[in-house]
Amino acid sequence: ADHGENETPGPTLNRPPLLSARARYQHATSIVSIPEEARGDIDRQQEDNNARPHRRMISRFAQFAARRALVRPSVSRPAVSFFSTEETPVPGFGKGKTSTGIVGLPVDPDAVSKIVVKYQELLDKMAASDMPETAQYRMDLEKIARFRIKIAMENPDDPDLVEDLVQCGQVEELVKQADDEMKVLDMYLS
Incomplete structure (x- = not known):
């Protein structure tokens, strides 16, 4: 069908x-x-x-x-230069180290010369003291102080090399270590 x-x-x-x-x-x-x-x-x-x-x-x-x-209105910007053509120094630019990276420890551009002065003060203070020359503390401190003075005097303009050779921190830390060692020496002698 x-x-x-x-x-x-x-x-x-x-x-x-x-x-x-x-x-x-x-x-x-x-x-x-x-x-x-x-x-x-x-x-x-x-x-x-x-x-x-x-x-x-x-x-x-x-x-x-x-x-x-096309829909969004364009913002007109004035043709004004916000930059000066005068050469103004940029803080920290071209001056080497700008930060120690340690809170509370500022950069010291004269740290290498301070190392020589402070460690020499330690040696002079020990020489003037009645501490026996056979005392282990005195022998160790004299050895460390003479080594750091020698390195600092050989490289007065290269703090990075001083840090690499001493291997005990940054030059600013070495100055602080000398200050701390002076306090320890004062306690030892008193």
């Missing part, structure tokens, strides 16, 4: 046919008046976008950015 011929068709919906993106574009451009030269450019761009989907994304981004730039 042929069922298709005897059935009454149901209500039909008048839907427009499904169109491809290109067909919809062509239909839209036929309604809107676009000059022929521009249509050719748009058609070429559309074909290019269909062939390379990643370019379509870039194109959309560029369109979004352009729209945003």
Whole structure:
């Protein structure tokens, strides 16, 4: 039995046919008046976008950015230079070390010469004392003081080399160690 011929068709919906993106574009451009030269450019761009989907994304981004730039009011910046043409020194620039990296211990540009002075004071104080020359503390302190004085006198303009050779911290710390050792020596002698 042929069922298709005897059935009454149901209500039909008048839907427009499904169109491809290109067909919809062509239909839209036929309604809107676009000059022929521009249509050719748009058609070429559309074909290019269909062939390379990643370019379509870039194109959309560029369109979004352009729209945003046009909508957003531009902030006018005055043509004023905030920089001086005079050469003013920058603090710490070209002066070597600017920080010890230790809280409470400032940079001392004369630390190497102070090492010589302070450790020599230690040696002089021990020589003037009644501490026996065979005391282990005296022998160790004299050895350390003479070594540090020798290194500092051989390299008066290179604190980094003094630090590397002594291997007991930064030159500022060596000065502080000499001060602390003077306090210990005073306690020992009193």
